[in-house]
Amino acid sequence: MALQSVFVITFVLFSCVNALSSNYYDQTCPDAESTIRQVVKKAMSNDKTVPAALLRMHFHDCFVRGCDGSVLLNSTKNNQAEKDGPPNISLHSFYVIDVAKKQIENMCPGVVSCADILALAARDxxxxxxxxxxAVPKGRKDGRISIASETRQLPGPNFNISQLQQSFSQRGLSLDDLVALSGGHTLGFSHCSSFRNRIENFDSKNDVDPSLDASFAANLKKICPVKNTTKNAGATMDTTTFLFDNAYYKLILQKKGLFSSDSTLLTNSRTKTLVLNFANSQHEFFKAFADSMIKMSSISGSGQEIRHDCRFVN
Structure with a gap:
């Protein structure tokens, strides 16, 4: 625990030292952002799950070693990398970052980091x-270390409010950031394993989490039966799967949040107030989400280089 605390303090300090800038590539690679946007747009036209994948990938990158692109590195013979850690097995769409990197390297070799490409792709x-x-702050460097076991630091879908608060505060993020960033769950899909704890043997008194809407829980049980659950079975994160909006917060208030970590936002007075605010005003949610994304994406690690290939150190 002490070593983890030292590590967290270290990369939070780095975020103060390595100042980022929204116009970092204006002179050295002015077409970087438009190139990334077109790559993301094309990928989305072929696969509607790409946005959720890129947003989650960026989050998982920043919460382990800071935003240094370490989640993009491949495992080697002597090391299992972050992307192969248990919480990251379902990450996908790494090819989007690869395509963007290749195009940018052809224009501006050795200039734009993989970590910056991922941050921009998540925004797009x-x-x-x-x-x-x-406006994404830029100027990150790419890390050379990626360790699968460190993905255990990622906040889990079963976390309660205290565990979430601790996880976020260790990275310099507040309760307000926690609620705003949780809104990213408006995109995407979850496998049964991430919410099965709520619909099966919940505790000694309840088979199903009593904080779940009964009809919603019954539907989840049908999707994820105790036996014969297919490998890819699961549920969408909210009712507007491919649209980034505030439906997620409305569902939490209806007791239809998919994860324990979603429903637990109603157990704290501050976070509950924010859930209500965001459910009532998409404008307020969007503003808060953008602010918190800038803050989260500015957590820098100990990046040292601009990788030529995002999957391998130089």
């Missing part, structure tokens, strides 16, 4: 799905 995924736009 949100914007192109109907969500807010924000």
């Amino acid at each position: 995924a949100v914007t192109l799905s109907g969500g807010p736009y924000w």
Whole structure:
């Protein structure tokens, strides 16, 4: 625990040292952002799940070692990388970052980091799905270390409010950031394993989590039966699967949040107030989400280089 605390303090300090800038590539690679946007747009036209994948990938990158692109590195003979850690097995669409990197390397070799490409791609995924736009701070360097076991630091779908608060605060993020960033769950799909704890043997008194709407829980049980659950079975995160909006918060208030970590936002007075605010005002949610994404994506690690290939260190 002490080592983890030292590590967290280290990369939070790095975020203060390595100042980022929204116009970092204006002179050295002015077409970088438009190139990334077109790559994301094309990928989305072929696969509607790309936005959720890129947003989750960026989040998982930043919460382990800071936003240094370490989640993009492949495992080697002597090391299992983050992307092969248990919480990241379902990450996908790495090819989008690869395509963008290749195009940018052809234009501006050795200039734009993989970590910056991922941060920009996540922003474009949100914007192109109907969500807010924000000026992404840039200037990250790519890390050379990626360790699968460190993905255990990622906040889990079963976390309660205290565990979530601790996880976010260790990274310099507040309760307000927690609620705003949780809104990213408006995109995507979850496998049964991430919410089975709520619909089966919940505790000594209840088979089903009593904080779940009964009809919603019954439907989840049909999708994820105790026996014979197919490998890819699961549920969408909200009712507007491919649209970035505030439906997620409305569903939480209806006791239809998919994860324990969603429903637990109603157990704290501050977070519950924010859920209500965001459910009532998409404008307020969008503003808060953009602000919190800038804050989260500015958590820098100990990146040292601009990778030529995002899957391998130089």
